[in-house]
Amino acid sequence: MKAVKQVLGNNLQQYTMVVVLVLLAIVFDFASGGRMLTPTNFQDLLAGNAYVLVLAIGMVMVIVVGHIDLSVGSVAGFVGMAVALSIKSFGLPWWLGLLLGLAVGLVIGMWHGWWVSKVGIPGFIVTLAGMMIFRGLIVFTSGSISQPVPGEFTVLGAGYLPEWGPDTGLNNSTVVLGLLAMAWFVYSEINKRRHAVARGVDSPVWAMATRIVLIVAVLGYLTFLFGSGRPGTSFPIPGLVLVVLVVLYHTLTQRTTLGRHIYAVGGNKAAAALSGVNTARTYFFVMANMSFLAAVAGILAVGKSTAAGPADGNMWELDAIAAVFIGGAAVSGGIGTVIGSMVGGLMMAVLNSGLMLLGVQSDRTQIIKGLVLLAAVAFDVLNKQQGRPSIIGQMQRALSRQSGEASQKKTD
Amino acid sequence: MTDSHTILQMRHITKEFPGVRALDDVTMSVRRGDIHAICGENGAGKSTLMKVLSGVYAHGSYSGQIIFEDEEVSFSGIRSSEERGIVIIHQELALIPELSVAENIFLGSEIRKGLLIDWDAARLRAIELLARVGLSISPDTQIKSLGVGQQQLVEIAKALSKNVKLLILDEPTSALNEDDSANLLDLMRGLKARGITCIMISHKLNEIAAVSDAVTVIRDGRTVETYDVVAGEVDEDRIIRAMVGRPIENRYPHHEPHIGSTLFEVEGWTVEHPEMPGRLVSDHASFSVSRGEVVGFAGLMGAGRTELARSIFGRSYGIFRSGRMTLDGRAIAPRTVSDAIKQGIAYVTEDRKNLGLNLLDSIKATTVSANLRAIVERGLLSFRRETEVAEKYRKDLLIKAPSVDVGVSTLSGGNQQKVVLAKWMYPDPKVLILDEPTRGIDVGAKYEIYKLIHGLADQGKGVIVISSELPELLGICDRIYTICEGKITGQIAAKDADQEILMRRMTTTSSTAAAMASPLPTPGESTTE
Numbered sequence: 001m002k003a004v005k006q007v008l009g010n011n012l013q014q015y016t017m018v019v020v021l022v023l024l025a026i027v028f029d030f031a032s033g034g035r036m037l038t039p040t041n042f043q044d045l046l047a048g049n050a051y052v053l054v055l056a057i058g059m060v061m062v063i064v065v066g067h068i069d070l071s072v073g074s075v076a077g078f079v080g081m082a083v084a085l086s087i088k089s090f091g092l093p094w095w096l097g098l099l100l101g102l103a104v105g106l107v108i109g110m111w112h113g114w115w116v117s118k119v120g121i122p123g124f125i126v127t128l129a130g131m132m133i134f135r136g137l138i139v140f141t142s143g144s145i146s147q148p149v150p151g152e153f154t155v156l157g158a159g160y161l162p163e164w165g166p167d168t169g170l171n172n173s174t175v176v177l178g179l180l181a182m183a184w185f186v187y188s189e190i191n192k193r194r195h196a197v198a199r200g201v202d203s204p205v206w207a208m209a210t211r212i213v214l215i216v217a218v219l220g221y222l223t224f225l226f227g228s229g230r231p232g233t234s235f236p237i238p239g240l241v242l243v244v245l246v247v248l249y250h251t252l253t254q255r256t257t258l259g260r261h262i263y264a265v266g267g268n269k270a271a272a273a274l275s276g277v278n279t280a281r282t283y284f285f286v287m288a289n290m291s292f293l294a295a296v297a298g299i300l301a302v303g304k305s306t307a308a309g310p311a312d313g314n315m316w317e318l319d320a321i322a323a324v325f326i327g328g329a330a331v332s333g334g335i336g337t338v339i340g341s342m343v344g345g346l347m348m349a350v351l352n353s354g355l356m357l358l359g360v361q362s363d364r365t366q367i368i369k370g371l372v373l374l375a376a377v378a379f380d381v382l383n384k385q386q387g388r389p390s391i392i393g394q395m396q397r398a399l400s401r402q403s404g405e406a407s408q409k410k411t412d
Numbered sequence: 413m414t415d416s417h418t419i420l421q422m423r424h425i426t427k428e429f430p431g432v433r434a435l436d437d438v439t440m441s442v443r444r445g446d447i448h449a450i451c452g453e454n455g456a457g458k459s460t461l462m463k464v465l466s467g468v469y470a471h472g473s474y475s476g477q478i479i480f481e482d483e484e485v486s487f488s489g490i491r492s493s494e495e496r497g498i499v500i501i502h503q504e505l506a507l508i509p510e511l512s513v514a515e516n517i518f519l520g521s522e523i524r525k526g527l528l529i530d531w532d533a534a535r536l537r538a539i540e541l542l543a544r545v546g547l548s549i550s551p552d553t554q555i556k557s558l559g560v561g562q563q564q565l566v567e568i569a570k571a572l573s574k575n576v577k578l579l580i581l582d583e584p585t586s587a588l589n590e591d592d593s594a595n596l597l598d599l600m601r602g603l604k605a606r607g608i609t610c611i612m613i614s615h616k617l618n619e620i621a622a623v624s625d626a627v628t629v630i631r632d633g634r635t636v637e638t639y640d641v642v643a644g645e646v647d648e649d650r651i652i653r654a655m656v657g658r659p660i661e662n663r664y665p666h667h668e669p670h671i672g673s674t675l676f677e678v679e680g681w682t683v684e685h686p687e688m689p690g691r692l693v694s695d696h697a698s699f700s701v702s703r704g705e706v707v708g709f710a711g712l713m714g715a716g717r718t719e720l721a722r723s724i725f726g727r728s729y730g731i732f733r734s735g736r737m738t739l740d741g742r743a744i745a746p747r748t749v750s751d752a753i754k755q756g757i758a759y760v761t762e763d764r765k766n767l768g769l770n771l772l773d774s775i776k777a778t779t780v781s782a783n784l785r786a787i788v789e790r791g792l793l794s795f796r797r798e799t800e801v802a803e804k805y806r807k808d809l810l811i812k813a814p815s816v817d818v819g820v821s822t823l824s825g826g827n828q829q830k831v832v833l834a835k836w837m838y839p840d841p842k843v844l845i846l847d848e849p850t851r852g853i854d855v856g857a858k859y860e861i862y863k864l865i866h867g868l869a870d871q872g873k874g875v876i877v878i879s880s881e882l883p884e885l886l887g888i889c890d891r892i893y894t895i896c897e898g899k900i901t902g903q904i905a906a907k908d909a910d911q912e913i914l915m916r917r918m919t920t921t922s923s924t925a926a927a928m929a930s931p932l933p934t935p936g937e938s939t940t941e
């Protein structure tokens with residue numbers, strides 16, 4: 001038990017979720033007779049869910065800061081439609097249409113942010129209004145007719161990394177990407193251990209080595225899976241967009257003052273304000289950023305489907321919110337990570353894909369997804385009631401045999 | 413031992429929290445129809461004892477016996493104690509501001525006709541109850557439109573609606589002005605005449621002296637003495653001796669001040685209440701702090717101490733009206749908290765849990781949270797730096813925690829307070845305002861915090877300490893300002909002051925001092941030097 005703890009370290013929660021995800025995929029693979037873990041299925045899974053995962057990146061920040069954004073589906077749909085219409089009506093080049101779409105998203109976000117931070121209306125209300133407004137605008141501007149987008153968008157939404165160089169049997173771009181990821185993980189592990197040792201913390205080499213072997217094996221397998229598909233396929237481009245955004249936003253939330261401020265405001269707004277955090281600015285940024293990412297998601301989605309439709313984005317906000325909560329965010333704010341939300345989103349995606357492969361109808365899939373969400377949030381709420389950090393945290397404590405009992409406050 | 417005159421006996425009550433024994437074999441008995449005062453310093457265990465009695469701490473979470481009306485009782489919660497006629501009114505009032513007086517009085521015990529609430533009956537009954545506590549207001553008045561004094565009376569009316577036999581009042585007058593306090597004490601005498609027994613926790617010895625029939629003094633979780641008195645003829649010194657119980661020198665570290673030139677000066681500081689237009693929470697307040705000096709702010713709760721401090725700290729409270737500030741000989745006017753921090757002001761809040769800490773954070777994240785800029789390396793937060801800084805403060809301030817990675821919610825009050833102090837020491841401020849820095853922490857940790865305060869002064873910083881505990885101010889400050897109703901009513905060197913002088917000045921601007929149940933000596937002519 002102690003060995004497990006030493007290998008997994010402080011990130012037990014994240015690793016646990018990853019392990020559950022991997023197990024889920026393996027179980028579905030067995031149950032479906034090997035149709036789950038195939039290159040095509042995984043490529044589809046990633047390309048088909050990239051937009052929800054992009055939304056979840058923004059959504060976790062909104063939820064951590066203590067709000068919620070119900071408008072993201074409508075905003076994504078509206079931006080997709082705005083891009084398609086502007087290219088068609090004004091004859092804009094595709095890249096200008098894309099930039100315009102991102103700008104529209106940002107402006108909508110600033111609109112939401114203004115109401116939340118300056119007027120002080122809860123994000124729930126502001127974005128409920130936004131949800132109606134932009135859904136209405138989609139129908140109004142398009143006349144309920146689908147609008148096609150140029151082929152460049154299809155590359156962005158459904159394209160694959162190019163093939164080049166010697167024939168290795170795998171897609172070389174994918175291999176390079178996989179190797180980069182492995183190299184980064186190994187480097188960061190070695191770096192982490194160096195700092196730990198410098199601080200005098202016990203950090204055995206074998207634990208680090210086990211971690212590296214495990215993660216590199218998973219990354220290697222994924223590289224193989226994505227790289228060994230039909231000729232012309234590889235790691236999908238929307239997946240690459242997602243990876244870039246995840247790296248960017250993970251860094252932003254974990255390694256910058258702005259990121260700290262988001263957690264501080266979500267954890268205790270009054271205390272954050274008295275620590276010099278500009279809470280209004282933090283709200284504004286988070287809301288503006290959410291709609292910007294909704295624009296990205298909308299553009300990926302029109303690219304995938306080659307056209308902007310009047311129903312695009314319907315209920316996407318709920319998928320994004322579900323991903324964030326399954327990924328361990330707290331309803332009351334202050335807790336949640338980008339990586340966790342990605343795992344939560346992938347959990348939903350794997351469930352969807354696996355149940356479909358098993359021939360489960362979409363109505364029953366919906367029921368199962370609902371129950372999974374409920375179970376995940378129930379964990380969070382039960383933890384809160386006991387006033388402890390998390391159930392995973394308790395397991396961790398039990399594992400390490402530490403008696404770090406939450407000390408009750410003496411009152412008098 | 414038990415006779416028909418005894419309504420309540422608490423025998424050998426012991427209550428432990430992780431790491432602290434809050435009550436240690438406390439025994440007391442209360443006579444029917446008495447006003448029984450419980451005295452003790454902050455943290456002595458008074459409130460804990462009353463929570464045991466009223467079932468807030470359920471039977472089984474403590475050891476010992478409670479005998480009420482000749483029967484051993486074991487309350488599972490506040491409702492079960494209320495059923496027996498024991499009602500507690502907490503220091504923080506538990507009324508719902510948005511609801512009306514009648515709705516509040518019958519909350520949880522609504523008068524019903526079938527499935528529906530019988531509002532007519534409730535209103536009539538409320539009027540009757542309000543009359544008993546001397547309130548002539550409509551039962552439909554919203555609680556939020558009442559003053560604190562009237563709210564207190566509504567609480568008592570609510571207690572009366574439950575057919576109370578034993579009423580526990582926890583610091584009932586701490587938030588009241590003198591008129592309201594005198595009124596409340598009169599009401600308590602009235603209740604006594606109707607045969608209702610009262611237990612009163614109070615810090616205000618003059619009030620205890622005015623109304624009590626018996627006094628129990630608790631210190632460090634133990635009963636020191638319990639004896640009968642005659643209302644109006646109480647020996648306050650005897651109570652103080654029992655409360656303090658040891659020479660005062662031992663509780664405060666010795667410190668030789670090295671006071672330099674004036675560091676921080678505030679002049680004519682006037683701030684309006686954020687919700688009540690026209691009400692000044694700070695009224696032309698002027699004060700100064702020198703390098704190396706520890707300055708105390710003494711005032712009753714509600715006098716405007718916290719409001720003054722927070723309005724200075726980047727205008728984080730109230731509406732600024734007028735006033736000037738000079739720091740290090742330079743005029744400053746910080747409009748935001750981050751500006752105030754940049755200028756070199758730090759404010760450590762009295763409300764650690766709600767305003768001071770993000771309880772989700774670790775020690776290290778809390779330590780750097782007011783000065784994140786300092787751990788940024790190449791545009792990113794440096795976790796290495798963060799850990800180093802937090803480790804340094806953990807060692808320097810003797811914070812008891814297994815590592816700086818643990819959550820602040822797992823720490824004891826004293827250690828949490830040290831983490832908060834570390835958070836505000838890290839930005840290296842020139843002036844620190846510490847609001848009730850030792851509230852809710854035990855004696856040992858208090859001593860360490862006093863030493864820290866002196867250490868900060870010795871570094872040439874100016875330290876302002878706001879405290880409700882006068883002995884604390886007298887023990888650690890060099891100079892003390894007294895505040896009353898938003899005005900600074902005087903300043904005095906700590907070595908020339910005693911509690912009585914301070915108390916007189918803390919209550920001096922009120923024209924109605926004479927209405928106090930126990931008259932104070934007339935205030936000195938010149939209270940401002």
